[in-house]
Amino acid sequence: MMAGIAVSTTINGDIAEFLCHPDETLLDALRDRLGLMGVKEGCGTGDCGACSIILDDRLVCSCLVLGAEAEGKHIETVEGMAQGDTLHPLQQKFLEHAALQCGICTPGFLIAAKDLLAKNPDPTEEEIRFGLAGNLCRCTGYDKIVRAVQDAASVMRGA
């Protein structure tokens, strides 16, 4: 067993424990220790949002969090969005609107959009664009992502 810090956390509703180095980011711990490959590394410096997760109800870049900081925290990643074979409305609408091409940014966008809609179920286009400004996409030009989030929001409101 490696020497390291023992971290006990809840990920997508399940208790998860891992050991990590003191300087290891939560991004690396989620991917390399727990196999949660939906958390992507883009820039590694908090600029692109590809590693976005929800940490105790706050949207954060997991590259700017140490693994050790996750002790006792609740983490949500893209892996927790679908229920069995049923996609989350955001995932479904991203598919329908073709709101992705290469897909590297997509898990971060999905998690950021989930956080946005949890706090603002009926956002304007401007609120979506500002709310997702911390997530970069070099393929889509953002329009399809914004449409997908608007459509998902309306489905989630039952409208």
Added chain:
Amino acid sequence: MRYIRPSSLEDAIGLLAQATGKASILAGGSDLLVKMKGGFIEPDLIIDIKAIDALGHIRESDDGFVIGAAVPCAVLGENAALRRAWPGVVEGAKLIGSKQVQGRCTIVGNLCNASPAADSVPALVAAGAKALIRGPDGSRTVAVEMVPVGPGKTSLLPGEIIESILLDKRLPNSGDAYMRFTPRTEMDIAVVSAAIYLTLDDQGIVQFARVALGAAAPTVLVVEEAAEILIGSRVDDGTLERLAQACSAACRPIDDKRGTIEFRKKLRVCWPSGSRSPPINVQDRNDGRHSSFDDN
């Protein structure tokens, strides 16, 4: 490297004072982890202060507000009383980074990172905010502008930690505002920025003023001449012109990728006459580029 999460400020100060190698304080981590990733800093010890209960809250008292060092900027924006009293301070804090960064970054971190372009610092300076510093020899309170002494450098002594930022109760007929110029509206860093705090009398004449500029010198700049021009005026067009000239004359900017010295000196803080509070525009009068935002 070691990672320690003390539960009391005394323990944190003890760890910091006894550290043999490089010790770094971790609150939001949005500067520290980036510097570690880039190899600019290799701490032997990281002291995570987020488990210290006293540092994690905003407290409002009869004297004003106490903002703990570990409070994320997003929480400042969610505090209705703070937003009402110090909209400029909250605006500056809310402009740092993305939503992801907002959930982590702190105003004390922004202050101690000591970037000349730090968004939250000019408004804190204009508001007369103070930093409550704790160290092995006790505590001291200093004006926030005394903390950064140059790019990346602070006046904190070995073993010292900023515990909180103190903001007075806002006086009647007073207001603060913060404005920055950036080519983009989000995810950008100020080319130049300005913060102002004013107190008016019943006739609308300025009784007290404080003007601070960001990204205009190695540290945030308090422009005394600008305040003197404002005091006694009704902030008419002539006053604004003299205010702009005083600010241009006071700033000592650099050329860098975000703007040239010439461009930075030309940027003006424009305050529509007749308006007692924001909107404030930062505008380059030559080419009409401007950025503005409302209080949302």
